Amino acid sequence: MMALNGTPAADTPLLEVRTLSVAYGRKAVALNAVNLTVPKAGVVALLGANGAGKTTLIRTVSGLIRLHNGAITGGEVLLEGKSIAGLSADRIVRLGMGQVPEGRLVFKNLTVEENLQVGGAILPRATLAERLDAVYDLFPRLAERKDQAAGLMSGGEQQMLALGRALAASPRVLLIDELSLGLAPLIVGAIYQQLKKIREHFGTALLIVEQNARLALGICDYAYVLERGEIVLAGPAELVAASERMHESYLGARAERQAAAG
Amino acid sequence: MLVQFLLTGLALGSIYGLVALGFAVIYKAERVFNFAQGILMVCGAYLAYTATTQLGLPFPVAVIVIIAAAALLGIVIQFLFIRPLSGQPLLPVIMITIALSIILKALIEILYGVQPKPLATSLPTGVLILGDVRLSQLNLTAAVVSWVCMGVFFAFFRFTKAGLLMRATADSHEAAILSGVNVNRINAGAWAIGTILAVIGGVFLGQIQLASTELEHIGLLALPAVVIGGLQSIPGAIVGGILVGVIEQLASGYISPKARDVFIYIPLLIMLLVRPWGLFGNRELGRV
Numbered sequence: 001m002m003a004l005n006g007t008p009a010a011d012t013p014l015l016e017v018r019t020l021s022v023a024y025g026r027k028a029v030a031l032n033a034v035n036l037t038v039p040k041a042g043v044v045a046l047l048g049a050n051g052a053g054k055t056t057l058i059r060t061v062s063g064l065i066r067l068h069n070g071a072i073t074g075g076e077v078l079l080e081g082k083s084i085a086g087l088s089a090d091r092i093v094r095l096g097m098g099q100v101p102e103g104r105l106v107f108k109n110l111t112v113e114e115n116l117q118v119g120g121a122i123l124p125r126a127t128l129a130e131r132l133d134a135v136y137d138l139f140p141r142l143a144e145r146k147d148q149a150a151g152l153m154s155g156g157e158q159q160m161l162a163l164g165r166a167l168a169a170s171p172r173v174l175l176i177d178e179l180s181l182g183l184a185p186l187i188v189g190a191i192y193q194q195l196k197k198i199r200e201h202f203g204t205a206l207l208i209v210e211q212n213a214r215l216a217l218g219i220c221d222y223a224y225v226l227e228r229g230e231i232v233l234a235g236p237a238e239l240v241a242a243s244e245r246m247h248e249s250y251l252g253a254r255a256e257r258q259a260a261a262g
Numbered sequence: 263m264l265v266q267f268l269l270t271g272l273a274l275g276s277i278y279g280l281v282a283l284g285f286a287v288i289y290k291a292e293r294v295f296n297f298a299q300g301i302l303m304v305c306g307a308y309l310a311y312t313a314t315t316q317l318g319l320p321f322p323v324a325v326i327v328i329i330a331a332a333a334l335l336g337i338v339i340q341f342l343f344i345r346p347l348s349g350q351p352l353l354p355v356i357m358i359t360i361a362l363s364i365i366l367k368a369l370i371e372i373l374y375g376v377q378p379k380p381l382a383t384s385l386p387t388g389v390l391i392l393g394d395v396r397l398s399q400l401n402l403t404a405a406v407v408s409w410v411c412m413g414v415f416f417a418f419f420r421f422t423k424a425g426l427l428m429r430a431t432a433d434s435h436e437a438a439i440l441s442g443v444n445v446n447r448i449n450a451g452a453w454a455i456g457t458i459l460a461v462i463g464g465v466f467l468g469q470i471q472l473a474s475t476e477l478e479h480i481g482l483l484a485l486p487a488v489v490i491g492g493l494q495s496i497p498g499a500i501v502g503g504i505l506v507g508v509i510e511q512l513a514s515g516y517i518s519p520k521a522r523d524v525f526i527y528i529p530l531l532i533m534l535l536v537r538p539w540g541l542f543g544n545r546e547l548g549r550v
Contacts, residue, residue: 090438115430118430121423165441169442
């Protein structure tokens with residue numbers, strides 16, 4: 001790994017992934033000795049092309065890896081210093097790790113309000129109402145659509161709802177998987193503005209997994225770049241954005257040519 | 263005669279609706295097509311026999327014991343047989359429920375013998391005569407209790423937190439897990455509810471007829487009921503159950519008791535061919 005200057009805060013980090021290796025089945029190695037740290041209230045981006053292992057990493061951290069027939073073959077995952085590797089996904093959520101899965105997985109037949117109530121179901125009843133108000137403050141659009149079935153909303157609104165639902169549980173860290181996938185750029189831009197506010201309003205740390213490097217580098221403090229299951233680059237956002245490797249593969253001329261061709 | 267058939271059909275259909283509702287709750291929660299629903303209903307009749315005749319419990323106590331035993335039975339089945347298969351394709355799970363129904367039936371015959379048992383519950387057994395129509399008080403009670411159960415059930419789903427989490431889990435397993443919901447506990451709850459509803463139906467059918475494993479095929483009328491109503495639909499299960507009850511009475515009253523199954527399963531075939539998602543089902547979700 002090439003480490004650029006400056007590492008995240010030195011005291012116990014909120015989320016720490018240490019020399020984590022993951023494999024699917026017997027041989028296919030999906031992650032190889034990955035290190036990653038999310039400090040308290042920090043915003044960290046995990047970048048990489050399709051198939052680099054981003055989703056595997058987030059599934060491992062969130063406890064869903066076994067559902068997808070993968071297994072941890074080495075290393076550990078620590079939430080506030082305690083190991084969470086091997087715990088069930090719902091348990092990890094209850095320990096304070098919120099999740100916004102890829103593909104805007106909302107409860108389609110439930111109303112917006114009900115979606116948020118399920119999200120906040122782990123909170124005591126007294127604090128839930130207050131928390132939902134705060135979420136509605138952040139996403140006024142959801143307040144307007146309170147009683148609408150989630151499945152009838154637009155893609156962007158569903159993505160907001162998925163964010164709001166995760167926030168309803170008062171998580172300390174939020175995993176956000178491929179937020180921009182399948183959404184119009186204008187809407188993605190608006191939602192990224194909301195992500196900035198999430199940290200300001202709630203002090204929630206964010207781990208943003210994103211294929212669109214430019215977007216994620218615009219709001220994160222620190223970024224990791226994953227290639228073929230290994231972290232190949234890590235550092236503060238400005239340095240990563242300015243690095244030659246990043247420019248070459250993800251931000252620069254070649255990426256634009258690829259985008260134009262695709 | 264027609265009014266007589268319709269009313270009796272409505273009363274019996276309410277019981278079928280109740281059993282079908284239990285089936286639909288389990289199906290919605292776990293996508294498990296539960297062929298054991300019929301024998302679970304039979305368990306209700308025998309639980310009533312044990313509680314009232316064998317243990318001699320006062321009826322209100324017996325009701326509580328029966329419901330508690332039903333909930334436990336559902337939870338144990340889910341824990342032992344269904345949970346380990348979670349995530350498996352539909353077929354192995356269906357085979358499990360068929361095996362389960364055969365085992366339960368054999369166990370009942372070993373424990374109670376093959377001879378049908380009369381039930382001695384305190385349910386009213388008189389007959390109400392309204393003009394030309396004779397209405398059995400037992401049927402009437404069965405219908406009323408079924409409707410009350412359905413009402414309680416709707417209130418549970420609409421107004422309680424557990425009900426909300428159940429609806430959420432039925433909607434998307436993965437999203438529920440990612441919201442911190444303990445999906446295993448929710449699914450066990452669905453099995454408890456599904457079994458309780460079947461067992462309540464079984465107590466009434468056991469009292470109307472006799473407690474016997476022969477009742478299983480009546481319990482399995484829940485299948486045409488839910489297919490006609492729509493597998494994914496709770497109101498569909500109830501309406502389907504009532505339709506099956508009414509069709510049954512009309513067919514056996516006007517033609518012959520043997521005609522019953524023909525007239526119940528022909529609509530099932532037509533429904534599967536023409537509208538596989540059922541009367542109330544959702545087109546995109548309801549394909550069988």
